[in-house]
Amino acid sequence: xxxxxxxxxxxxxxxxxxxxxxxxxxxxxxxxxxxxxxxxxxxxxxxxxxxxxxxxxxxxxxxxxxxxxxxxxxxxxxxxxxxxxxxxxxxxxxxxxxxxxxxxxxxxxxxxxxxxxxxxxxxxxxxxxxxxxxxxxxxxxxxxxxxxxxxxxxxxxxxxxxxxxxxxxxxxxxxxxxxxxxxxxxxxxxxxxxxxxxxxxxxxxxxxxxxxxxxxxxxxxxxxxxxxxxxxxxxxxxxxxxxxxxxxxxxxxxxxxxxxxxxxxxxxxxxxxxxxxxxxxxxxxxxxxxxxxxxxxxxxxxxxxxxxxxxxxxxxxxxxxxxxxxxxxx
Amino acid sequence: xxxxxxxxxxxxxxxxxxxxxxxxxxxxxxxxxxxxxxxxxxxxxxxxxxxxxxxxxxxxxxxxxxxxxxxxxxxxxxxxxxxxxxxxxxxxxxxxxxxxxxxxxxxxxxxxxxxxxxxxxxxxxxxxxxxxxxxxxxxxxxxxxxxxxxxxxxxxxxxxxxxxxxxxxxxxxxxxxxxxxxxxxxxxxxxxxxxxxxxxxxxxxxxxxxxxxxxxxxxxxxxxxxxxxxxxxxxxxxxxxxxxxxxxxxxxxxxxxxxxxxxxxxxxxxxxxxxxxxxxxxxxxxxxxxxxxxxxxxxxxxxxxxxxxxxxxxxxxxxxxxxxxxxxxx
Numbered sequence: 001x002x003x004x005x006x007x008x009x010x011x012x013x014x015x016x017x018x019x020x021x022x023x024x025x026x027x028x029x030x031x032x033x034x035x036x037x038x039x040x041x042x043x044x045x046x047x048x049x050x051x052x053x054x055x056x057x058x059x060x061x062x063x064x065x066x067x068x069x070x071x072x073x074x075x076x077x078x079x080x081x082x083x084x085x086x087x088x089x090x091x092x093x094x095x096x097x098x099x100x101x102x103x104x105x106x107x108x109x110x111x112x113x114x115x116x117x118x119x120x121x122x123x124x125x126x127x128x129x130x131x132x133x134x135x136x137x138x139x140x141x142x143x144x145x146x147x148x149x150x151x152x153x154x155x156x157x158x159x160x161x162x163x164x165x166x167x168x169x170x171x172x173x174x175x176x177x178x179x180x181x182x183x184x185x186x187x188x189x190x191x192x193x194x195x196x197x198x199x200x201x202x203x204x205x206x207x208x209x210x211x212x213x214x215x216x217x218x219x220x221x222x223x224x225x226x227x228x229x230x231x232x233x234x235x236x237x238x239x240x241x242x243x244x245x246x247x248x249x250x251x252x253x254x255x256x257x258x259x260x261x262x263x264x265x266x267x268x269x270x271x272x273x274x275x276x277x278x279x280x281x282x283x284x285x286x287x288x289x290x291x292x293x294x295x296x297x298x299x300x301x302x303x304x305x306x307x308x309x310x311x312x313x314x315x316x317x318x319x320x321x322x323x324x325x326x327x328x329x330x
Numbered sequence: 331x332x333x334x335x336x337x338x339x340x341x342x343x344x345x346x347x348x349x350x351x352x353x354x355x356x357x358x359x360x361x362x363x364x365x366x367x368x369x370x371x372x373x374x375x376x377x378x379x380x381x382x383x384x385x386x387x388x389x390x391x392x393x394x395x396x397x398x399x400x401x402x403x404x405x406x407x408x409x410x411x412x413x414x415x416x417x418x419x420x421x422x423x424x425x426x427x428x429x430x431x432x433x434x435x436x437x438x439x440x441x442x443x444x445x446x447x448x449x450x451x452x453x454x455x456x457x458x459x460x461x462x463x464x465x466x467x468x469x470x471x472x473x474x475x476x477x478x479x480x481x482x483x484x485x486x487x488x489x490x491x492x493x494x495x496x497x498x499x500x501x502x503x504x505x506x507x508x509x510x511x512x513x514x515x516x517x518x519x520x521x522x523x524x525x526x527x528x529x530x531x532x533x534x535x536x537x538x539x540x541x542x543x544x545x546x547x548x549x550x551x552x553x554x555x556x557x558x559x560x561x562x563x564x565x566x567x568x569x570x571x572x573x574x575x576x577x578x579x580x581x582x583x584x585x586x587x588x589x590x591x592x593x594x595x596x597x598x599x600x601x602x603x604x605x606x607x608x609x610x611x612x613x614x615x616x617x618x619x620x621x622x623x624x625x626x627x628x629x630x631x632x633x634x635x636x637x638x639x640x641x642x643x644x645x646x647x648x649x650x651x652x653x654x655x656x657x658x659x660x
Contacts, residue, residue, distance in 0.1 A: 320640045
């Protein structure tokens with residue numbers, strides 16, 4: 001059996017995550033790719049590649065060629081906009097012996113469509129913030145006191161917290177909808193925000209790890225400080241959400257605990273930005289991925305981590321010479 | 331002679347900087363203080379203290395007592411709002427044998443008043459973005475074509491890029507001024523932004539180090555990627571600005587290079603958030619501070635660093651147990 005060679009694409013600033021892979025994969029190989037030679041995570045691996053931007057027409061063709069010349073056996077993207085692309089191209093990669101570590105295309109679409117996610121939760125009896133995708137339905141709900149102001153207005157398909165606004169008046173909601181038809185209105189939940197890192201085994205399809213953290217402070221749209229907690233109620237909810245969902249591999253959930261009721265907020269079908277907290281508490285996804293790529297099934301170990309450990313992010317840096325950058329031209 | 335014991339206050343997230351101090355001060359001692367036990371930088375030093383918030387009335391008294399009980403010999407703050415406070419209390423610290431590493435109170439005030447800084451530059455023939463502190467003077471300048479829209483509107487005394495807005499119309503400037511009297515209007519400069527880290531010897535009063543970087547990418551109000559450059563014109567400007575300024579110790583400058591003309595944008599009379607780039611290129615302020623506190627003068631070494639080195643920031647983290655936090659109660 002070939003030892004795996006994993007290519008992590010759109011590696012960006014996720015140097016810590018890439019470093020965990022390098023550290024854990026004592027056999028096999030980990031490489032990185034990004035369109036920007038100033039992406040810090042590139043420099044965590046011995047081999048790194050500059051590739052086209054993901055929206056360039058030849059992006060997938062370029063990756064396929066790269067996989068062949070570099071004998072890549074598996075590919076993993078770290079950013080939302082690339083997931084759908086890879087999910088669609090899964091068969092082309094499979095044809096050359098490359099495993100794409102990504103959820104089904106339908107499952108990815110579900111995660112990126114906030115209204116579809118709301119309907120999905122409704123149909124499964126999972127609590128979710130009230131959500132409206134038209135002015136009419138929102139006005140009606142307001143009249144019936146199903147929802148009250150202030151509310152959140154966000155793009156129906158949006159990544160992270162880009163363009164999310166808290167809105168105080170009906171007039172302002174109307175103004176925003178008049179300018180942009182792709183918006184939704186969402187109930188403002190007041191409660192403890194929870195982040196969840198989960199791993200669904202690529203072979204068995206079963207959830208093997210669930211890690212829960214309370215989000216304490218945010219910075220630049222990411223969790224800056226968090227606390228690990230062991231919560232059986234969260235484990236149950238996550239298992240319920242994942243059943244027959246088509247979601248696999250590393251996943252990231254946002255939840256709200258409103259007086260003990262758990263609301264699903266969103267699912268990112270990829271490594272979350274806060275995953276290093278899970279890793280440091282003993283929840284090792286790179287090792288599970290390695291075993292899966294060696295055709296081994298991972299046994300479930302849900303809740304098997306250190307609780308009450310605080311994660312405090314701070315900055316570090318990588319220095320790269322102009323000469324080293326020169327050699328990086330694609 | 332006593333070996334120095336430095337207390338770094340408002341240490342916050344500046345873990346990398348604190349770590350440089352710990353690494354360089356092989357004799358002497360470095361400790362940290364913050365009001366928040368979740369400040370990551372606290373955990374870089376063996377001894378760390380939880381102190382009141384800087385706006386609490388007993389803050390300075392608390393620090394004075396702490397300095398006495400812990401035999402602190404010097405104090406250094408990392409955030410703007412604390413600098414004026416410490417500058418005012420310099421004599422009280424001196425009376426108990428503690429050196430406050432801070433510029434004169436007047437020099438700090440100059441740095442925090444964007445209009446005063448503009449006038450300072452005008453009087454010394456240093457290029458600076460046109461600046462107006464009243465609607466009348468701005469309207470007049472607009473009529474005379476001394477300035478054109480769009481412009482920046484910012485608080486006259488503001489730290490970092492908090493509440494800085496790019497404004498396209500006169501009506502919007504008027505609206506903002508009607509709501510808030512503490513604003514200024516500033517010319518929008520289009521050019522390469524430069525960051526400068528400078529050290530002014532505490533004993534000789536001479537500039538000993540000047541490090542220049544091109545700012546390439548910003549994130550959460552801080553430089554995320556930068557490139558070191560050796561620029562004689564910047565060295566000259568910085569030396570001119572600093573002469574008889576009352577500014578001492580570690581300093582941080584923002585400049586704009588507009589087609590070869592250097593405009594001073596602002597001075598932060600403290601360690602800049604991007605200082606680690608200077609350190610990694612060989613410009614060592616912690617070592618200079620140590621020598622100064624040992625009553626040794628540092629010889630000037632301006633421009634003595636590696637150019638064309640790119641700094642790429644990314645995240646790392648510190649894990650702290652709930653038990654360790656418990657012991658941190660002030």
